[in-house]
Amino acid sequence: MGANTKALKSRIRSVDSTLHLTRAMGLVASSKIRRATEAMNNGRQYAHAFGDVVDLLTACPESARSPYMQPRETQRTRLIVIAGDRGLAGGYNANVFRLTDSLEKDAIIPIGKRACDRYHGEFHSSEHYPTAEAAKLARTLCEDYLKGEYDRLGIVSTRYESMMTQVAEVTWVLPIEKREHEGSVGVVFEPDEQTILNSTVPDYVAGMIMRAIRESFACEVAARRMAMDSAGKNAQTMIDNLQLQYNRARQGAITQEITEIVAGSGQ
Numbered sequence: 001m002g003a004n005t006k007a008l009k010s011r012i013r014s015v016d017s018t019l020h021l022t023r024a025m026g027l028v029a030s031s032k033i034r035r036a037t038e039a040m041n042n043g044r045q046y047a048h049a050f051g052d053v054v055d056l057l058t059a060c061p062e063s064a065r066s067p068y069m070q071p072r073e074t075q076r077t078r079l080i081v082i083a084g085d086r087g088l089a090g091g092y093n094a095n096v097f098r099l100t101d102s103l104e105k106d107a108i109i110p111i112g113k114r115a116c117d118r119y120h121g122e123f124h125s126s127e128h129y130p131t132a133e134a135a136k137l138a139r140t141l142c143e144d145y146l147k148g149e150y151d152r153l154g155i156v157s158t159r160y161e162s163m164m165t166q167v168a169e170v171t172w173v174l175p176i177e178k179r180e181h182e183g184s185v186g187v188v189f190e191p192d193e194q195t196i197l198n199s200t201v202p203d204y205v206a207g208m209i210m211r212a213i214r215e216s217f218a219c220e221v222a223a224r225r226m227a228m229d230s231a232g233k234n235a236q237t238m239i240d241n242l243q244l245q246y247n248r249a250r251q252g253a254i255t256q257e258i259t260e261i262v263a264g265s266g267q
Contacts, residue, residue: 005253008246012239019235025088026228032221040160040218047211054204055179060193068142068176068201072151076106078141079170082157082212083115084220085125090227092158092220095168100156103170107150109137111213126220129213131206138206145174153205157212158219164226166219173208176201 057063081100083093093114100108110119112126124133141153153174159167176197189196 005246005249008242008249012242012246015235015238015242019232019239022228022231022235026225026232029221029225029228033218033225036214036218036221037160039214043207043211043214047207050200050204050207054176054197054200056187057189057193057197057200058176058178060189062193063197064178066176066194066197067146068174068198069178070175072175074151075104076150077104077152077154078107078109078144078150079103079105080109080111080137080153080155080209080212081115081119082126082155082216083110083112083118084217085113085127086224087114088227089220089224090230092166092223095166096156096158096216099168099170103154103156112216126213126217129210131210134209134213135203135206138202138209141174141205142202151175155208155212157216160215160219160222163222166223171208171212173205174201 058069063069079100081096083096087093096115097118108119108121110116110121111124111129113123115121115126116123144150145153152172155171155173157169157171159169161167
């Protein structure tokens with residue numbers, strides 16, 4: 001019985017240590033949520049405004065001759081895959097990798113330590129990814145696209161719906177599809193729509209990359225907060241159950257000792 005109480009006490013200490021860890025990680029995630037969601041909203045607004053300009057340009061007949069809008073027979077695909085720098089965020093990273101593995105692709109550009117480890121790429125933090133790096137990557141991708149080194153560019157990231165729900169998705173960036181735009185009437189571009197579109201695309205791609213990175217990071221901290229809350233509740237429930245078992249075992253040990261003492265005094 002003594003060995004049983006000792007094992008239970010050791011288990012309680014171990015689970016309690018895990019509980020402290022999950023609480024600490026939950027607090028860290030909570031402290032980052034406001035900043036992450038603010039950056040996500042700013043990225044969404046920037047990408048939306050830039051997208052309106054691109055939609056306006058693609059609606060013009062002149063832009064149809066742009067190499068960024070020409071359909072291609074082959075479909076060599078490059079994917080930018082955005083995951084987290086750390087784990088313990090529920091299914092956040094696993095959902096991104098599952099979607100990536102289901103897609104046809106010829107090359108992967110990983111962002112985030114977990115993605116870089118999985119797809120053997122140069123490490124780029126998803127939490128501290130600089131805008132200048134996104135602009136550099138976008139220029140390289142656009143140059144390679146114009147050279148015909150690949151035919152389609154997509155971004156695999158996570159869309160933020162709420163604190164409870166984050167969804168892995170793929171956003172196709174190149175080639176650019178023609179869209180109707182209500183504000184296209186009466187707008188004049190100089191020198192012409194195609195030239196403006198061609199010079200705008202690298203900045204547009206950079207904006208799409210940064211939007212996806214910032215939104216994915218907001219999803220990561222939200223997923224980690226929820227995962228740590230759930231893990232903390234489970235740990236507390238386990239501690240309560242183990243404490244009950246420990247108290248019963250200790251009570252049984254005390255009862256046995258008293259019985260042995262009474263029996264010994266009667267002999």
